[in-house]
Amino acid sequence: MKRAIGLIETKNIIKGISVADAMLKSANVDLIMAHSVCPGKYFIMVGGDVGAVQNAVRSGKATGGNENIVDDIVLSNIHPDVFHALSGCSEVKEIKSLGVIESYSVASAILAADTAVKSATVQLIEVRLARGMGGKSLVTLSGEVGAVTAAVRAGSNAIQDSGFLIGDLVIAAPHQGLHKALF
Structure with a gap:
């Protein structure tokens, strides 16, 4: 498992590929x-030691230029459940309470998910990354209503000042049919 991850989201695909190349060449x-994400943006995630990841993100940002970068972040000690949620491999048998955080960037959604799962005993269901959603990203999680409320609040607060938070939602007892609609 990597100690840190670094993420850069660019406004266009060509610049994103160039940024990815620079990130990989600049550090171990x-x-x-x-990959590309809607609407024509590009997202890069690298992993490694904290210093190497920080260097890669700095290099990627320099290559991309401020005018082409949507968002970026370096996260050390990311919670392992985030990777399962990113790949859609979280197994959810029952949704006790449902929490949702919606954002305008990929990096902010991952930060919100990591913060949420570290703040309370919840299960990340999915971190959906701006594919087919007009550039928006979505974090869904489940657990006891108090824990879900605390986790959603913490995740939303983590990205509130970035301007990328669209909104959040907690449903204490979602209808059984909603589970099928979401997954």
Whole structure:
């Protein structure tokens, strides 16, 4: 498991590919994922030691230029459940309470998910990254209503000042049919 991850989201695909190349050339990091996201943006995630990831993100930002970067972040000690939620591999048998955080950027959604799962005993269901959603990202989680409320509040607060938070929602006892609609 990597000690840190670094993320950069660019406004266009060509610049994103160039940023990914610069990030990988600048430091001893591994490419975790890189792909286009809606609407024509590009997202790069690298992992490695904290210093190497910080260097890669600095290099990527310099290559991309401020005018082309939507968002970026370096997270050390990311919660392992975030990776399961990113890949859609979280197994959810029952939704006790449902928490949702919606954001305008990929990086802010991942920060919100990591903060939420570290703040309370909840299960991340999914971190959906701006594919087919007009550039928005979505974090969903479940657990006891008090824990879900605390986790959603913490995740939303973590991205509130960035301007990327669209909103959040807690449903104490979602209808059984909602589970099928969401997943």
